[in-house]
Amino acid sequence: MSFLKLSHLEKSFGASHVVRNFNLEVERGEFISLLGPSGCGKTTVLRMVAGFEKPDVGSISIAGKDVTALGVRRRDIGMVFQAYALFPNLTVAQNVGFGLKVQGTARSEISARVQEMLALIGLPDKADRYPYQLSGGQQQRVALARALAPRPKVLLLDEPLSALDAKIRVSLRNEIREIQKALGITTIFVTHDQEEALSLSDRVVVMHKGVADQIGTPFEVYNAPATRFVAGFVGTLNTLEAEVIDAATGTVALGAQRLVLDRPLPPGPVTLGLRPEMLHMEGGPAYLTGRVMASDFLGSVVRVRVDVAGQILALDQFNSTRRAPPRVGEELRFGLNPSDVLVIAPAG
Amino acid sequence: MTDQTPHSRPPRRFNPAWLGVLPFALFVSMFLIAPTLNIVIGAFQTPDGSFTLANIQGLFTRSIMSSYWISIKISVASAAIGSLVGFLMATAVVLGGLPRGLRAPLMTFSGVASNFAGVPLAFAFLATLGPLGLVTGVLRTEFGINLRAYGFNILSFWGLTITYLFFQIPLMILIITPALDGLKREWREAASCLGATGAQYWRMVALPILFPTIIGTFALLFANAFGAVATAIALTGSSLNIAPIMLFAQIRGDVLGDPQLGYAMAFGMIVITAVANVTYIVLRIRSERWLK
């Protein structure tokens, strides 16, 4: 029995159908990311879990109890917002202790818990500061401590890092993940940053136009995308239009070149997906050739653009002192493993 | 390029943009600073121009003190009621889920009404709630309610207070609405996630954040009412001896005919108004620190 269960959620605002038949089961202690482009309904799903929005259809249960009709206050949810949600008139300690205070916890217990939480987020000496005296990253850590202090059953984070600059974003996301693991708290994390979702989560929900296109581990979502949208949205993907000329062996034609994919494919046109890092300048077992259109030396990586039968492919190669980057205009023969090639369902 | 040495600073040049504010500066010095200085100096001068504290001492007579006192009472009453009613109205419109279309007309009306003072306002109130006013008449003839019999008189403490409310309430609405907009949705949502009731959120978060603005605006409304001389004179003539009317009498030479005492009275009003305005500014700065 899963700890948090969202069943058949539907939500419309006026004429726009924002969330459609959304199903998700989250295990206790699991870290789940909702990943998707702006406007796909991530926040709306989160707000339904918190109780700020009522689903039109469907139900939500937490720890085996149906909370669909329960008010926000009674759901035992901790929430961290995108930015600036700390109470500006209260100190850090008062912010963190707010939840316990309104629930009538004894003062000594509150201050012990506040100390504990401030130690957990690494800001034990900032108890008497006001929010405006803290940096953005520190404010978000306090917001996390405030959400966790009353020991909620579920932690919801809505793009908590998106207002911070890149460096702090990476260190804070790792810190959030460590705290989440240490407390073993069931967490839903909303982001439109795929790197964030892939690096942090036990499982990722890729959302597209209000629908969960795929739910899987970061490895599954990246390497075996369930839909064309997931394949394109998560990671960089080269798409190639090709023609299946032998259905049994899965042989496809790319102009005059042939590629054997070793799997049965329906005859006719097909879209292939190739990750840039799956293409190698040496080694096969299969090969393609193309003309180099651009060759960018990015330091640790060389990104080459190759024209294969009129279609452009990006190819990533680790830098090596033993091999100069290919030159523009030269013919490049590069290798790939046919099992790495994704066959993408026709656009629909 | 000129052959300046790298360390020599360019000479300070006059920025012609200052010319743009010149008319304003002239206006302020001619019609605000100069007369104020004139009053302050006059308050400490004998008619022949030597220094004296007698004028200030002259303020501490029964009639003048009581005129200050009744002015302060009317100003406090109209500022307190104006703040409260204006706050509740603005809260209802901004946070109460009323139709958004209500907001623009309310703000426009407030902008106009908060400047509606002086003789036109006094006339409007006399014509409606005065002894022969329209509302007074309709209440008496159609409903048999005699306002007079209930002790209501537009030419009285409450009459003046109610008249002042006509510009006090809109002024409060104008100032408090942006502050209410500054209350972030996340604060209320975070509070309810943490288990707070609506009342707890207001008591622990929203009101403390708004408090400096509310008190500051109260001070501003107080100063506003305290200085509203034209409305008072037009409305009550000399039947209610509030400070501005006493002052007016001194300067016109009606009662005591002592212009130096008039200066001292005006000086007292400037002091009281200044305290109220400084209070407003200080509290305003405090609340803005939070809301950024």
Ligand SMILES: Nc1ncnc2c1ncn2[C@@H]1O[C@H](COP(=O)(O)OP(=O)(O)OP(=O)(O)O)[C@@H](O)[C@H]1O
């Ligand atoms: N209260 C509301 N009233 C009307 N429309 C809304 C409301 N909340 C959200 N929407 C609409 O629903 C759609 C989904 O919004 P949502 O905030 O869930 O997207 P999101 O995935 O969180 O996007 P973002 O990454 O930009 O935060 C958007 O088109 C938005 O305009």
Ligand SMILES: [Mg+2]
């Ligand atoms: Mg969102």
